[in-house]
Amino acid sequence: xxxxxxxxxxxxxxxxxxxxxxxxxxxxxxxxxxxxxxxxxxxxxxxxxxxxxxxxxxxxxxxxxxxxxxxxxxxxxxxxxxxxxxxxxxxxxxxxxxxxxxxxxxxxxxxxxxxxxxxxxxxxxxxxxxxxxxxxxxxxxxxxxxxxxxxxxxxxxxxxxxxxxxxxxxxxxxxxxxxxxxxxxxxxxxxxxxxxxxxxxxxxxxxxxxxxxxxxxxxxxxxxxxxxxxxxxxxxxxxxxxxxxxxxxxxxxxxxxxxxxxxxxxxxxxxxxxxxxxxxxxxxxxxxxxxxxxxxxxxxxxxxxxxxxxxxxxxxxxxxxxxxxxxxxxxxxxxxxxxxxxxxxxxxxxxxxxxxxxxxxxxxxxxxxxxxxxxxxxxxxxxxxxxxxxxxxxxxxxxxxxxxxxxxxxxxxxxxxxxxxxxxxxxxxxxxxxxxxxxxxxxxxxxxxxxxxxxxxxxxxxxxxxxxxxxxxxxxxxxxxxxxxxxxxxxxxxxxxxxxxxxxxxxxxxxxxxxx
Amino acid sequence: xxxxxxxxxxxxxxxxxxxxxxxxxxxxxxxxxxxxxxxxxxxxxxxxxxxxxxxxxxxxxxxxxxxxxxxxxxxxxxxxxxxxxxxxxxxxxxxxxxxxxxxxxxxxxxxxxxxxxxxxxxxxxxxxxxxxxxxxxxxxxxxxxxxxxxxxxxxxxxxxxxxxxxxxxxxxxxxxxxxxxxxxxxxxxxxxxxxxxxxxxxxxxxxxxxxxxxxxxxxxxxxxxxxxxxxxxxxxxxxxxxxxxxxxxxxxxxxxxxxxxxxxxxxxxxxxxxxxxxxxxxxxxxxxxxxxxxxxxxxxxxxxxxxxxxxxxxxxxx
Numbered sequence: 001x002x003x004x005x006x007x008x009x010x011x012x013x014x015x016x017x018x019x020x021x022x023x024x025x026x027x028x029x030x031x032x033x034x035x036x037x038x039x040x041x042x043x044x045x046x047x048x049x050x051x052x053x054x055x056x057x058x059x060x061x062x063x064x065x066x067x068x069x070x071x072x073x074x075x076x077x078x079x080x081x082x083x084x085x086x087x088x089x090x091x092x093x094x095x096x097x098x099x100x101x102x103x104x105x106x107x108x109x110x111x112x113x114x115x116x117x118x119x120x121x122x123x124x125x126x127x128x129x130x131x132x133x134x135x136x137x138x139x140x141x142x143x144x145x146x147x148x149x150x151x152x153x154x155x156x157x158x159x160x161x162x163x164x165x166x167x168x169x170x171x172x173x174x175x176x177x178x179x180x181x182x183x184x185x186x187x188x189x190x191x192x193x194x195x196x197x198x199x200x201x202x203x204x205x206x207x208x209x210x211x212x213x214x215x216x217x218x219x220x221x222x223x224x225x226x227x228x229x230x231x232x233x234x235x236x237x238x239x240x241x242x243x244x245x246x247x248x249x250x251x252x253x254x255x256x257x258x259x260x261x262x263x264x265x266x267x268x269x270x271x272x273x274x275x276x277x278x279x280x281x282x283x284x285x286x287x288x289x290x291x292x293x294x295x296x297x298x299x300x301x302x303x304x305x306x307x308x309x310x311x312x313x314x315x316x317x318x319x320x321x322x323x324x325x326x327x328x329x330x331x332x333x334x335x336x337x338x339x340x341x342x343x344x345x346x347x348x349x350x351x352x353x354x355x356x357x358x359x360x361x362x363x364x365x366x367x368x369x370x371x372x373x374x375x376x377x378x379x380x381x382x383x384x385x386x387x388x389x390x391x392x393x394x395x396x397x398x399x400x401x402x403x404x405x406x407x408x409x410x411x412x413x414x415x416x417x418x419x420x421x422x423x424x425x426x427x428x429x430x431x432x433x434x435x436x437x438x439x440x441x442x443x444x445x446x447x448x449x450x451x452x453x454x455x456x457x458x459x460x461x462x463x464x465x466x467x468x469x470x471x472x473x474x475x476x477x478x479x480x481x482x483x484x485x486x487x488x489x490x491x492x493x494x495x496x497x498x499x500x501x502x503x504x505x506x507x508x509x510x511x512x513x514x515x516x
Numbered sequence: 517x518x519x520x521x522x523x524x525x526x527x528x529x530x531x532x533x534x535x536x537x538x539x540x541x542x543x544x545x546x547x548x549x550x551x552x553x554x555x556x557x558x559x560x561x562x563x564x565x566x567x568x569x570x571x572x573x574x575x576x577x578x579x580x581x582x583x584x585x586x587x588x589x590x591x592x593x594x595x596x597x598x599x600x601x602x603x604x605x606x607x608x609x610x611x612x613x614x615x616x617x618x619x620x621x622x623x624x625x626x627x628x629x630x631x632x633x634x635x636x637x638x639x640x641x642x643x644x645x646x647x648x649x650x651x652x653x654x655x656x657x658x659x660x661x662x663x664x665x666x667x668x669x670x671x672x673x674x675x676x677x678x679x680x681x682x683x684x685x686x687x688x689x690x691x692x693x694x695x696x697x698x699x700x701x702x703x704x705x706x707x708x709x710x711x712x713x714x715x716x717x718x719x720x721x722x723x724x725x726x727x728x729x730x731x732x733x734x735x736x737x738x739x740x741x742x743x744x745x746x747x748x749x750x751x752x753x754x755x756x757x758x759x760x761x762x763x764x765x766x767x768x769x770x771x772x773x774x775x776x777x778x779x780x781x782x783x784x785x786x787x788x789x790x791x792x793x794x795x796x797x798x799x800x801x802x803x804x805x806x807x808x809x810x811x812x813x814x815x816x817x818x819x820x821x822x823x824x825x826x827x828x829x830x831x832x833x834x
Contacts, residue, residue, distance in 0.1 A: 075723060090721050092714035094781035095707075103711055104722040112703045 002030030003065065005163055005194040006082075011050055011060035020046045024060070024220045026213055028163060028194040033185060035197045035209035035226070038238055039289075039458070039491075043218040044198050048165050052084045053077040083156030084165040089148050093141035098123040100140055101155045126154045130184060146177035153184065164188065165196040170204060171291060171473075172269075182208050200289045202231045202495045216240055232488070239458065239487040256280040258316065259450035260332075260419050262301060265310035270296045272474040274310070278419065278450040283441060285465025286454040287490045293474035294454045295337065298421045302334040303327045314419070328357060330419075333412030335405070337424035337454075343408045346397035350389050351378040353396050353407050357415040381410035385440065402433025409440060420444065421452045426460060438464060458487045470494050525775045525787045527826060532794050539801035546804055553682065555793070555800045560672070560685040561586075561748045563792040565767040566774075567696040568619075568740030570788045571733050573771050574700075575712040576780025577633035579734065580764050581622060581641035582741045587760030588644040589615040589745025594657030594755035597668060604668055611749070612742035618644055619738015623731030645761065652757035659753050672750035685747050689789075692743060697785035699736075709733055713780025769816065770795055773823040794819065 006028040013021035021043050028034050036044045049055045051062065053071040062069055064080050071077050077084075091100050098119040099106075107118050116137075123136035132150055140148060149169060156164055166185075170178045185195060185208060197209055205212055205226055212229070214221040214237040221237050260278040265271050270293050278284050286294045299305045301312060303321040312319055314330045321327050327334070336342035344353055355362055355374045362377070364370045378392050385406045389399055396407055405425060412420060425441070426434045441464060445451055455461050461468055468485050470478040470493035478493030539546040565582045572579040593611030596602045602610070618640055625636040659668040666674070672685035700706035708729040711719040720726045744763075749755045774791030776783025795816060802812045 074721065078723075090715070090718035092711045092718055092781070094710055094714040099707065099711075103707075103719065104724040106704060106707065108704060112705065114702055114704060114707055 002032075002192060004028070004063075005030050005065060006051065007061075007063040007066075008047070008051065009061050009063075011047065011062075012058040013046055013050060013055060014058055019218055021050070021057075021218050024215070024218070026051075026220070027223075028196060030162070030192045030194050031189055032210040033189055033195045033197050033208055035199060035205045035212045036215065037199065037202065037205070037212060037234065038215035038221075042215040042238070044215055045167065046218075047215070048084065048167070048196065048198065051077065052082055052165065078159055078161075081160060081162040082165070083159055083161040083163070085149065085152045085156060085167065085169065087168045087171060089145070089152055091140045091148055091151060094139065096137050096139055097134060097143070097151050098136035100151060101126070101158055122158075123154070126158055130154060130157070131187065132184075144177070145172045146174075146181065149173075149181065150184065153188075157188075161193070163194050163196070165198070167198045168200065168291075169197070170199065170201060178204075200495050202234060205234070206231070214238055231492075235488050235491050239491055256282070259314070260301075260452075261313040261316075262297075263311040263313070265297065265300060265312075266308045267296070267300060267305065268308065270474050271300060271307070274471075274474070274476055276469055276476065276479075278452060280418075280448050280450055281445050282466050283445050283451045283453055283464055285461040285468040286452060286471065287458065287461045287468055288456075288471035288494050290456065291473075292471040292494065294471050295423055296474070297471070298334060298423055298452065298454060301327070302332060302421065304334070328415055328417065331417045332419045332421070333357075333415065333417035334421045335408050335412070335423060335425065337427055339401070339404055339408060344396050344404060347395060349393045349395055350382065350387070350399070350407055351375060351392040354378045354381050354410045354414055357411050361414075377414060378410075381414060385410050385413075386436075400433065402436055405437060406440065409444075418448065419450045419452075421454070423454045424456065425453060426455075426457070434460075458490055461485075461490065462487065472496050525784060525790065528774055528787060528790045528794065528823070532790055532797065535794065535797045535801060539797070539804065542801070543804045546801060549681070551800065551804070553686075555796050556686040556689075557683055557751075558800065559792050559796040560689040561744050561751070562763065562766050562770060562795065563689045563789060564692055564740055564744040564747060565763060566770040566788045566792050567692055567785060568737030569764075569767045569771050570696070570774075570776055570783055570785060571700070571709055572633070572737050573713075573768070573776050573778060574709050574780060574783045575730060575733050576716070577626065577730075577734075578768070578778075579622065579637045579737050580634065581618065581637040581644055582737065582744070582767055583760040583763030583765075584641050584645040584648065585615050585618040585738060585741040586745040586748060586763060587755075587757060588618060588648045588651075589742040590749035590755040590759075591648045591652045591657065591745075591757050593746050593749050594659065595651060598657050598659055604666070604671075607668075608671070608746050611746045612739055615742020615745060616735050616739045619735040619741065620731065622738065623734030626734065627727040627730040641764065648757045648760070652755065654757060656757065657755040659749070659755075661753070668750055669753040670750075672747050685751060688743075688747060692740070693785055693789050696740070700785055705729065705732055705736070710781060713782075715781075766795065769820045772820060775823075775827065777827065778824075791823075 004027055006026070008024065008026045011021050011024040024043065024047055026047060038044050046055065050057045051071065053073045053076050056072065062071060069080060071080065092103065095103070098116065101123055102119045107115055109115055120136040127134050130150070130153070134147060134150065140151060143151070169181060173181060189195060199205065209226045211223055212226050212234060213223040214234060216238060256279040258277050259280050263275045265274040274297050276284070288294050296305065300307045301321065303323045303326050312321055319330055321330065340346060345356065351374055355378060359369065362370050362374050375392060382389065382392065387403050387406045387410065389403060396404060399407065422441070426437055441451055441453065453464055462485055465482055467482065468480045468490065469476050470490055472494055477496045480489060545551060565586060569579055569582055589611045592614040593607050596610040597604060597607035622637050622640050625631050626633050661667050661669065670684070672683060674684050675682060676684050676687065700709065708719065708724060711724065712726060712730060716726055748759070770792040771783070771788050772778065772791070773794055774787030774789070776787060798816060798819065799812050802815065
């Protein structure tokens, strides 16, 4: 490995209310692939945004080839030879490959006339250097994601970048495409580039990376040589050794009625052969990393998005759910992770929000709303869920996040739902209110509701769930009972490609439809 | 760059041919030279307006002000030539400049004040309409006729190529279309017009000054509106301050029929010209068949919906 290209030391970054980076360090040498790993929210992306000038650091030092630098904006990073390839590719789909690569710096004749022949030729040369067969005049919208990524890499190289940061580059690629990407990465490494490789897929690190840096909760944990460490060691550094509160007492749910059963749900690459059951009185935790397809499954069950194939059974009866309206009629409620956009009408008051999904029940002669009845019902809900609001007429936008969440729960309870899908139920809710939401979930389960809880917070999943399914890339990669579930176990499934069970597990948990 | 909307353009062209065949079979008068010239002449103003609107729509924006900006420019041309007695070329440039200024206003409000294009251009549409009425004193401004020399009326209605019998307005439309097409396909402005509509954020991250180019696009659109103002004033030999409302919708319709996507990123000048001709062929043909004008409007509306619907179907299949 060559000289140190990048050295970051003592990096601090605070956002309002969040200490995002605390005393972070990172170094990158020429001719290495350095993986950066950590759970969601560990600070990987924030650290790289500091390096690429998207965020300004509060404190700390950055050295590029031994010289201390300030990186105030993305353009400064580019001048220093640092390029980032984002997970969401930043290309203009209607333009050709060459036009994309040279956007903003087209060679011009007479100051304003374009010369596409020149950029096509320059692009050919770039691609030749990458051993890439791609026609520069192809429109980007006609390329696969993998090829688009190659275009981004070529674009980065055209800036004479020495540092290439790749954020989850394999997230949308097939196995064959990943192999091609790895070939390209190795080729760039041989040419002396330093590559930062951010990934959730730990088994990939073994194949491609030279060193691994682990981050957790905005802190630097450790840097190890890939060859000298095991995936288990890396996982344990990622999740830490925190002791969590004990799991809830699990009611004997085995004899309970099956409320919801999903068989072979599919939609494109996003949902792949997902099957599971939900019993009355059960809290089913759905774990996985961002983009694993958990929300997509919830929305598909709720009828918000179409499915390609699959069967859904509610209380044993096969049903067709084509729209959220169908789902509500079958007693399914979905509580979105984005409460403000999808869950509430913020400008309306508590009472209106609570009865919104079931107005039909409150209609009287001529279709007028019986406001006595709505007030009575809303009042009961507010008391039952102990929603803290000065009055029923309070606008929902003035309530705290926790109480807003309760209003949504109240709305679904009023609509007689008994299958509730919570998507990140405590996101953006402060710690005190979280335990109230947890208590509410337990109470609802005790009352015989079936609850699906999607959460990215492992402690939350472990604490609340009776049973846990783990998703990765649209598939269910594992199922764990709350007794056998550990953070490490969940992380292992959550970072697993292809839905296969690792052979070295001593006690393989059962996986439904693991191999399509 | 044209590959993906080539189908739509082909479809539009086929529709144009189809209309020609139907109308010429239905009425022997349709294919007469004088009628064809009439169709071309009727397309000139809407066509020139639609050229500018094509740029704006490719960036993913919209311009509702082109109709009344056209009127404003016509009135300003009248002020320059009739009221102030300036020479015709100066008056024409002044009229186009007035349109450019209105377009610049649109661009600044959209790019700098971040007002959505729909609202910004709706505002400018009303401002231009009001200004045209105020400046003209609610009365038409007539241009001086001069039988000996080149008069203002000759800009649109004269014939610069002797013996051809094609009015200048038609030649101006084709000239403007060729220039607009070259700018769109061969210059930096054209490239960024597509880039803005395709992915504005990516364009910004590539170091392109997106605000400046957006302002340039709206200004260019204003210039075309100014040119349309000069054309319509010349054709009527007067600046009519109450004309112009509704023209913006015809221009947008022409652009959309020509295969330019309202979501931005694609579209061509050739498509727009075909779209504009479809509209005037339809109007003309239906009139020859004695279909009342009210019905012509109904049919045009249906065509717009049909054009966009075929585009949506095509996308869904992809």
